[in-house]
Amino acid sequence: xxxxxxxxxxxxxxxxxxxxxxxxxxxxxxxxxxxxxxxxxxxxxxxxxxxxxxxxxxxxxxxxxxxxxxxxxxxxxxxxxxxxxxxxxxxxxxxxxxxxxxxxxxxxxxxxxxxxxxxxxxxxxxxxxxxxxxxxxxxxxxxxxxxxxxxxxxxxxxxxxxxxxxxxxxxxxxxxxxxxxxxxxxxxxxxxxxxxxxxxxxxxxxxxxxxxxxxxxxxxxxxxxxxxxxxxxxxxxxxxxxxxxxxxxxxxxxxxxxxxxxxxxxxxxxxxxxxxxxxxxxxxxxxxxxxxxxxxxxxxxxxxxxxxxxxxxxxxxxxxxxxxxxxxxxxxxxxxxxxxx
Amino acid sequence: xxxxxxxxxxxxxxxxxxxxxxxxxxxxxxxxxxxxxxxxxxxxxxxxxxxxxxxxxxxxxxxxxxxxxxxxxxxxxxxxxxxxxxxxxxxxxxxxxxxxxxxxxxxxxxxxxxxxxxxxxxxxxxxxxxxxxxxxxxxxxxxxxxxxxxxxxxxxxxxxxxxxxxxxxxxxxxxxxxxxxxxxxxxxxxxxxxxxxxxxxxxxxxxxxxxxxxxxxxxxxxxxxxxxxxxxxxxxxxxxxxxxxxxxxxxxxxxxxxxxxxxxxxxxxxxxxxxxxxxxxxxxxxxxxxxxxxxxxxxxxxxxxxxxxxxxxxxxxxxxxxxxxxxxxxxxxxxxxxxxx
DNA sequence: AAAAATTTGGCCAGCGCTGTCATATACAGC
DNA sequence: GCTGTATATGACAGCGCTGGCCAAATTTTT
Numbered sequence: 196x197x198x199x200x201x202x203x204x205x206x207x208x209x210x211x212x213x214x215x216x217x218x219x220x221x222x223x224x225x226x227x228x229x230x231x232x233x234x235x236x237x238x239x240x241x242x243x244x245x246x247x248x249x250x251x252x253x254x255x256x257x258x259x260x261x262x263x264x265x266x267x268x269x270x271x272x273x274x275x276x277x278x279x280x281x282x283x284x285x286x287x288x289x290x291x292x293x294x295x296x297x298x299x300x301x302x303x304x305x306x307x308x309x310x311x312x313x314x315x316x317x318x319x320x321x322x323x324x325x326x327x328x329x330x331x332x333x334x335x336x337x338x339x340x341x342x343x344x345x346x347x348x349x350x351x352x353x354x355x356x357x358x359x360x361x362x363x364x365x366x367x368x369x370x371x372x373x374x375x376x377x378x379x380x381x382x383x384x385x386x387x388x389x390x391x392x393x394x395x396x397x398x399x400x401x402x403x404x405x406x407x408x409x410x411x412x413x414x415x416x417x418x419x420x421x422x423x424x425x426x427x428x429x430x431x432x433x434x435x436x437x438x439x440x441x442x443x444x445x446x447x448x449x450x451x452x453x454x455x456x457x458x459x460x461x462x463x464x465x466x467x468x469x470x471x472x473x474x475x476x477x478x479x480x481x482x483x484x485x486x487x488x489x490x491x492x493x494x495x496x497x498x499x500x501x502x503x504x505x506x507x508x509x510x511x512x513x514x515x516x517x518x519x520x521x522x523x524x525x526x527x528x529x530x531x532x533x534x535x536x
Numbered sequence: 537x538x539x540x541x542x543x544x545x546x547x548x549x550x551x552x553x554x555x556x557x558x559x560x561x562x563x564x565x566x567x568x569x570x571x572x573x574x575x576x577x578x579x580x581x582x583x584x585x586x587x588x589x590x591x592x593x594x595x596x597x598x599x600x601x602x603x604x605x606x607x608x609x610x611x612x613x614x615x616x617x618x619x620x621x622x623x624x625x626x627x628x629x630x631x632x633x634x635x636x637x638x639x640x641x642x643x644x645x646x647x648x649x650x651x652x653x654x655x656x657x658x659x660x661x662x663x664x665x666x667x668x669x670x671x672x673x674x675x676x677x678x679x680x681x682x683x684x685x686x687x688x689x690x691x692x693x694x695x696x697x698x699x700x701x702x703x704x705x706x707x708x709x710x711x712x713x714x715x716x717x718x719x720x721x722x723x724x725x726x727x728x729x730x731x732x733x734x735x736x737x738x739x740x741x742x743x744x745x746x747x748x749x750x751x752x753x754x755x756x757x758x759x760x761x762x763x764x765x766x767x768x769x770x771x772x773x774x775x776x777x778x779x780x781x782x783x784x785x786x787x788x789x790x791x792x793x794x795x796x797x798x799x800x801x802x803x804x805x806x807x808x809x810x811x812x813x814x815x816x817x818x819x820x821x822x823x824x825x826x827x828x829x830x831x832x833x834x835x836x837x838x839x840x841x842x843x844x845x846x847x848x849x850x851x852x853x854x855x856x857x858x859x860x861x862x863x864x865x866x867x868x869x870x871x872x873x874x875x876x877x
Numbered sequence: 878a879a880a881a882a883t884t885t886g887g888c889c890a891g892c893g894c895t896g897t898c899a900t901a902t903a904c905a906g907c
Numbered sequence: 908g909c910t911g912t913a914t915a916t917g918a919c920a921g922c923g924c925t926g927g928c929c930a931a932a933t934t935t936t937t
Binding site: 540542556566592 | 892893894895903
């Protein structure tokens with residue numbers, strides 16, 4: 196319960212300093228020394244005292260995840276991805292759900308970083324879309340990585356992981372077009388989220404490419420919720436002019452639309468095809484299961500965390516890491532658009 | 537960026553030690569000293585350095601939450617409750633999702649505790665229902681609190697927070713009985729979870745109290761899933777002898793049952809009343825919304841964390857805290873059982 | 878074989894706080 | 908008032924590790 200670096204040093208027959216060097220992956224350590232020390236650590240089941248390391252090095256071996264997202268599945272998956280990365284690099288993850296609306300949000304985040312001496316932060320929408328937060332963090336020299344919706348890297352988006360909602364929406368729309376649908380409605384999500392706009396743009400681009408145009412009355416704004424899907428689908432399918440397919444901005448909306456269609460005795464997918472977005476568990480719990488776009492959330496989160504480690508590390512190479520990687524959600528065809536079992 | 541306890545001490549005109557006392561809520565501090573120090577801390581926006589505190593006190597100001605639960609909402613709510621408690625007491629929460637099936641789970645948990653020098657652990661099912669884990673933790677003198685399904689405190693269940701599924705299920709069943717239903721079916725959840733058994737027992741007890749008996753063919757085992765609800769309700773409602781009400785073991789099952797009923801053109805709640813359990817967001821997203829039992833998950837979690845702080849604290853009173861508090865989920869009547877708007 | 882480069886050890890300060898114990902101050906009672 | 912007890916505060920060492928620095932040991936190069 197109290198094996199110290201000293202014990203390891205003795206067993207390995209080296210100095211404390213060398214053990215410390217091994218732990219911190221410092222360059223000038225010979226291979227066999229490294230192995231000796233590693234073996235000793237394993238044999239003793241040595242667990243370095245995180246607190247002591249943090250204190251002495253005045254940097255912490257933990258990163259923070261700040262979020263405010265009502266979608267529990269999303270959050271859980273992001274956490275999982277970051278935790279995977281953390282475990283690999285012997286970091287800790289500090290989760291910090293909070294209210295994005297709070298006027299003192301910047302202050303709050305800075306305090307969090309300071310108190311826990313975080314090595315960096317991962318931000319998801321809406322925090323990743325707050326310019327003032329990014330500025331404040333940059334000014335205080337806090338490392339951070341943002342996960343945002345976008346398709347085109349730009350110098351402004353430093354240290355971002357982009358999720359290409361545009362292309363994914365394009366693909367889904369294309370799938371519907373290929374099935375022969377031309378009368379496609381779009382059910383949007385919360386307008387504050389840029390993801391909704393990106394998806395709409397992808398939808399419209401796909402239509403345009405086929406020489407079609409989105410009917411204004413079939414592009415319906417709303418919220419990212421089941422109820423919103425129910426209501427809008429009902430209105431849409433009660434009108435004179437009905438679409439033959441619906442592209443919903445996320446799975447919840449799609450499930451709502453599906454629900455409405457059921458009530459109206461509209462058979463899916465024969466009379467109406469419905470596609471969602473996200474590949475949430477929700478999309479598998481409907482009947483028929485929803486065609487959707489698979490967002491590899493945990494992979495994205497893991498990647499973001501890894502990126503953060505690179506930025507925050509005392510890497511000797513001067514060039515800061517200003518990478519921007521783009522993830523494209525994959526099309527996932529299920530029975531809600533095509534009856535091929 | 538680097539206000540230390542020293543700065544606070546100077547500003548408040550006291551010694552470092554006294555500031556430390558204030559931070560740790562130690563008893564022997566006069567009121568006015570306390571106020572002076574508190575004011576100084578606020579003025580300087582002082583953030584104690586967690587690492588230093590951990591090191592000096594050789595105990596960490598963080599607790600761990602070990603879980604393996606597919607229900608994201610549940611996990612998120614538990615996290616939120618624990619975080620609330622943690623923030624109040626200036627603790628950190630380390631989340632540790634893992635695979636409950638792993639044969640080395642005990643070892644893994646012990647390592648986690650050691651590495652992060654956790655002050656204690658909160659366990660939810662299935663971890664809270666593993667006797668060997670509890671034993672190992674007790675032996676290693678790791679403080680822990682278990683959240684489990686149960687109604688009767690017993691010496692074996694030391695440091696447990698009990699969720700009285702039995703009574704809650706009793707109440708729901710009673711509600712159905714009071715509406716005049718006598719033909720009530722029960723759709724169970726995964727049998728490995730003790731919660732399912734507790735709920736079934738509550739259901740049967742309520743019937744017996746009215747001189748009724750559960751029909752064996754109406755007590756149907758299954759899984760805690762939407763699909764399982766769909767299938768079982770369909771079977772139930774296709775039989776010769778149909779129940780007039782269904783008590784589903786959780787909201788997902790209930791939503792599935794609701795879905796089936798819709799497909800079969802059975803009107804809810806007139807021809808069939810349906811009740812769920814959990815008050816998940818799910819239960820509000822169906823139409824009609826589900827009558828259910830509200831499990832105050834975040835409150836329970838918060839309470840569990842507070843209990844843990846008490847156990848792990850250097851409380852001078854010898855008597856260990858072996859409390860057992862029982863939370864009873866509340867009946868929440870919605871339109872799926874009673875059309876009264 | 879000498880010079881140069883690499884690897885390792887020794888030493889010490891100190892990260893920012895808490896535990897222990899000693900001291901100072903308050904509040905009794907007579 | 909004064910001693911006695913309870914309470915409030917302070918001084919100091921040290922938690923386990925890292926960083927900096929230089930010297931010593933070892934290996935590699937010329």
